[in-house]
Amino acid sequence: MSxxxxxxxxxxxxxxxxxxxxxxxxxxxxxRAGFPSPADDHLDTDIDLHAHVVKRPAATFxxxxxxxxxxxxxxxxxxxxxxxxxxxxCPGRVVIIALDGELTVKRLERVGQRYYLVAAxxxxxxxxxxxxxxxxxxxxxYVVHALPGAPA
Amino acid sequence: xxxxxxxNNFYVSCERVFDPRLEGRPVGVLSNNDGCIVARSNELxxxxxxxxxxMHLLPPHIRRQAxxxxxxxxxxxxMSRRVTLSLGEFSPHVEVYSIDESFxxxxxxxxxxxxxxxxxxxxxVKQWTGIPVSVGLAPTRVLAKVANRAAKKIPAYEGVxxxxxxxxxxxxxxxxxxxxxxxxVARRTGERLALMGIExxxxxxxxxxxxxxxxxxxxxxxxxxxxxxxPAVTLGDMAAPKQQIMVxxxxxxxxxxxxxxxxxxxxxxxxxxxxxxxxxSVTSAVMVFVHTNPFQPSQPQYRNSVVVPLARxxxxxxxxxxxxxxxxxxxxxxxxxxxxAGVMLLDLTADGHRQLSxxxxxxxEAERIRRQxxxxxxxxxxxxxxxxxxxxxxxxxxxAWRLRCERRTxxxxxxxxxxxxxxx
Numbered sequence: 001m002s003x004x005x006x007x008x009x010x011x012x013x014x015x016x017x018x019x020x021x022x023x024x025x026x027x028x029x030x031x032r033a034g035f036p037s038p039a040d041d042h043l044d045t046d047i048d049l050h051a052h053v054v055k056r057p058a059a060t061f062x063x064x065x066x067x068x069x070x071x072x073x074x075x076x077x078x079x080x081x082x083x084x085x086x087x088x089x090c091p092g093r094v095v096i097i098a099l100d101g102e103l104t105v106k107r108l109e110r111v112g113q114r115y116y117l118v119a120a121x122x123x124x125x126x127x128x129x130x131x132x133x134x135x136x137x138x139x140x141x142y143v144v145h146a147l148p149g150a151p152a
Numbered sequence: 153x154x155x156x157x158x159x160n161n162f163y164v165s166c167e168r169v170f171d172p173r174l175e176g177r178p179v180g181v182l183s184n185n186d187g188c189i190v191a192r193s194n195e196l197x198x199x200x201x202x203x204x205x206x207m208h209l210l211p212p213h214i215r216r217q218a219x220x221x222x223x224x225x226x227x228x229x230x231m232s233r234r235v236t237l238s239l240g241e242f243s244p245h246v247e248v249y250s251i252d253e254s255f256x257x258x259x260x261x262x263x264x265x266x267x268x269x270x271x272x273x274x275x276x277v278k279q280w281t282g283i284p285v286s287v288g289l290a291p292t293r294v295l296a297k298v299a300n301r302a303a304k305k306i307p308a309y310e311g312v313x314x315x316x317x318x319x320x321x322x323x324x325x326x327x328x329x330x331x332x333x334x335x336x337v338a339r340r341t342g343e344r345l346a347l348m349g350i351e352x353x354x355x356x357x358x359x360x361x362x363x364x365x366x367x368x369x370x371x372x373x374x375x376x377x378x379x380x381x382x383p384a385v386t387l388g389d390m391a392a393p394k395q396q397i398m399v400x401x402x403x404x405x406x407x408x409x410x411x412x413x414x415x416x417x418x419x420x421x422x423x424x425x426x427x428x429x430x431x432x433s434v435t436s437a438v439m440v441f442v443h444t445n446p447f448q449p450s451q452p453q454y455r456n457s458v459v460v461p462l463a464r465x466x467x468x469x470x471x472x473x474x475x476x477x478x479x480x481x482x483x484x485x486x487x488x489x490x491x492x493a494g495v496m497l498l499d500l501t502a503d504g505h506r507q508l509s510x511x512x513x514x515x516x517e518a519e520r521i522r523r524q525x526x527x528x529x530x531x532x533x534x535x536x537x538x539x540x541x542x543x544x545x546x547x548x549x550x551x552a553w554r555l556r557c558e559r560r561t562x563x564x565x566x567x568x569x570x571x572x573x574x575x576x
Contacts, residue, residue, distance in 0.1 A: 058237035059280035061565060067576035075576055086280050096574055098172035103574040135172070137282075 053142045059086035061138065063096065063103070070094070070105055072120030079145045081105065083138035091115070096137040099127070103137060153266055153289055153314075154383075155256040156296040157239060157273070159232075160284045160304065162252035163191035166231045167221055169282035170564045170572050178218040182207055183501050184436035184465040186222055186559065190395065190499060222560035223499060225437035229459025230565045232439075234281045236457065242273050244446035244453070250393040251439060251459070251498060255293060270312040289314040290322075293385055294378035297335040298325055298353070317381025326354040326379065336375050336390045341368060353379060392496075397435070399424045400494025406445055408489045413442065413480060420495040421476040425469035426531055428497055434465035435497040438472055440479035445491035456483040459498065467503065468523050469530070 054060045065079045073094055075081065081096075089095045091110040096103055097117060106117035106127070117127040117134075146152075159165060163181040168174045178195035182188065188206045189196075199214055207220060232251045239246045245257030256273075258266060270287040277285050288300025295315050302325055303313035315322040332342035334353050348367065350356050356364075357379035365373035374384035392398040399420040403412065417440060428435055441457035460475040476495050562570035 056280070058234045058241075061572070063572040063574050065576040066573050070576045077576065080571070081574070085282070086276075101173040101175075103170075103172065103572060105574045105576050137172075 053082045055141075056084060056086045059138075060084050063105075065105055065143075069119040069121045069124045070107075073107060074145070075105065075120070075140075075143050076145055079143050081140045082142040082144070084141045085138040087139040087141070089136040089139055094140040096140060098135045098137050100133065105140060108136075153258045153261065153263060153291055154293055154296050155258060155266075155270060155273075156249075156288045156293070156300040157235075157254050157256055157277075158286050158288075158300050158304070159235060159252040160286060161191060161193055162232075162283070163223065163228055164193045164196075165283050166228050167224070167561055168193075169231070170227075171561065174219060178214075180218055180220045181223050182220055182559070183223065184434070184499050186220075187501060189220075190223065220559060223437070224560050224563060225459045225461040225498065226563040226566045227561070229437075229439060229457065231281060231283060232459070233457050235277055235283055235285070236455065238277045238280050239273070240455065241276070242269065244449060246446070246455070247387060248441060248457070248494075249387060250396050250398070251496065253393065255296070255387070258289070267312060267314045270314065271310070274311050285311070287312040291317050291381040292378040292383045293387075293390075294335055294375055295322070295381065298322075298329065301333075323354065326357060327352055329353040331356050334375065334379075336371060336385065338391070341372060344368070395498070395500050397424050397427050397497040397500065398494060399427070399496075400441075400492060402492045403490065406448075406451075406489035406491055408487065410484055410486075413484060413490060413493050414477060416493045417476050417480045417495060418473050420493065421473040422469050424495050424497050425467065425472045425527070426534070428472075428500070429467050429527055429531060431500075432503050433500040434467045434503050435462065435472070435500055436465040437461045437498040438475040438479060439496040439498055440476050440483065440494070441496070442480070442483060442490050442493045444488050452488055454485060454488045456485075458482050465499075465501065467527065469527060472497065 061083045063081050063083055065075050065081055066077060068077055075094070083096055087093070089108055091108055093108055094105060095108050096105050097108075098104075099117070104117070106119055109116045109118045109126070115129040117129065119126075164174075164179045167179060167181070174193075176195065177193070178199055178201075179193040180189045180196050180201065181191035183190045186207060188204050189201060190203070192201060192203065196218055199218070201210065201214060201218070207215075210218075228251060235252075236246060236248060236254060239254055239256050243256050243258055243261075245259070247255040247257070249255060258269070261269070266289050270289055274285055274287055277283060286300055286303040288296045288298065288303050289312070290296040290299045295317070299313040299315040302315075302321075303309045303311050306313070313321075315325070329352060330342075331337055331345050331350055331353055332339060334356070337345070337356075344367070345351070345356065348359075350359055356376060359376055361373045361376045364376050371385070371389050374389060377384040401416070401420070403416065407413070421438070437459050439457060439459045441455070443455035444451060444453050446453065458479045460479045462471060462475055466472070472495075480493070562572075564570060564572050
């Protein structure tokens with residue numbers, strides 16, 4: 001098993017403080033001595049959904065789910081998944097994992113010292129990772145699920 | 153200190169990120185029109201397949217076991233952008249040298265921490281983007297190139313090699329390195345150096361800089377200083393990497409005006425087109441990049457790049473300029489003061505090797521010859537009358553932007569309809 005789970009925290013993914021965003025805080029008025037302008041508290045900008053779900057643009061990828069093994073975790077066939085590769089694959093997180101040459105989405109669980117991939121659907125049995133060629137590809141952070149009638 | 157960060161087998165590594173089955177197999181990426189090999193995995197290298205090998209001349213047993221893919225420049229361009237963004241987390245001074253190589257400045261960092269920093273950089277880029285990189289650290293760019301090569305070739309370095317100006321490792325590496333393998337030393341310069349008794353990088357380092365300058369020019373002299381650990385070259389001094397043409401320039405003053413950027417990119421595209429035709433090549437992908445001034449950290453910072461694949465390989469300034477303008481539109485953001493814009497031509501092949509694509513008719517072939525004459529005339533007029541006397545105005549609108557891509561993988565990161573599928 002060549003799983004990169006046992007990496008001590010602090011070695012990967014904590015390179016710098018900035019989240020890599022390109023946006024800058026907006027200043028509504030020049031700094032003045034005396035009372036702050038009361039209008040500044042009410043200055044709103046567009047709500048940017050992309051910036052909300054993509055915290056680290058360099059490491060964030062969108063993928064498409066195929067299949068129904070993760071329904072219990074809210075992932076349906078055809079859903080769009082937001083995957084952040086900069087996050088550590090801790091137990092309990094839903095991860096994309098390269099398993100036997102195929103990218104698969106499952107929840108990572110640990111029992112004692114052993115790692116398992118768990119589906120959110122009782123008809124799938126947990127997959128023990130021991131002795132298998134498995135590499136975590138990224139951590140799923142959001143699901144975009146279209147409801148009936150949503151434009152494609 | 154400066155680092156050269158080089159992506160290992162970049163195009164193949166990009167493909168492997170999205171298709172784990174390619175791991176451990178011999179994989180090659182083909183040039184435009186699927187003509188010859190432009191990137192090889194280590195497994196393909198061990199089978200003895202050379203860079204530039206023509207696909208139809210590969211022995212059948214190699215064709216059977218190797219996975220040969222069409223180039224997917226939309227993907228490589230996006231992955232290159234992600235790698236550059238990741239590097240920006242380690243230092244604001246990132247200088248793109250090619251689609252898969254960047255210099256990262258570490259001025260003012262404690263040298264004792266740099267090796268560990270290099271390791272962390274390598275691990276971070278691998279984790280965030282999936283791309284393995286090698287890191288060469290040294291006081292100068294030329295030595296950083298030497299260090300990078302060692303980081304790649306000598307397993308004990310584990311991908312990161314730091315060379316001091318005068319360290320034991322530096323000496324022994326330079327003694328073993330033929331002078332022609334040095335960055336910036338052309339083959340003909342190497343032949344003349346050999347006549348002067350200079351055959352290794354070490355001998356060049358020990359040569360009298362004045363003598364080198366008299367015998368050659370200022371660039372080889374600067375290389376001597378660089379080998380001794382004194383920074384002396386800029387990227388502009390050095391030839392672009394093989395298979396690429398790069399034209400970029402800093403603006404005289406920072407500018408946020410889209411017209412300035414469009415004009416610069418148009419000029420760079422025209423210059424790149426001239427260089428391309430002078431060497432008798434065609435290109436099939438145009439990369440455009442812009443960035444703000446990293447030395448003014450109080451200003452909002454932005455950098456981005458994009459690769460625009462061409463419908464078919466060409467050497468026509470109009471096509472190149474059109475592609476570059478489209479690329480610029482895709483990455484330009486209002487509200488920033490830009491320092492630099494550049495155009496890079498990728499996947500160059502000799503014009504003679506060009507194969508007709510299936511949808512090209514004899515008429516378009518005749519048109520191609522007519523275009524070639526037009527470009528030749530423009531180049532000649534500009535040479536005789538001065539740069540930019542004859543310029544191209546409105547781009548052609550009839551471009552189909554189709555790709556030659558028999559074996560191309562999906563554009564996983566740039567098209568909604570081609571996203572990676574994960575089994576759920």
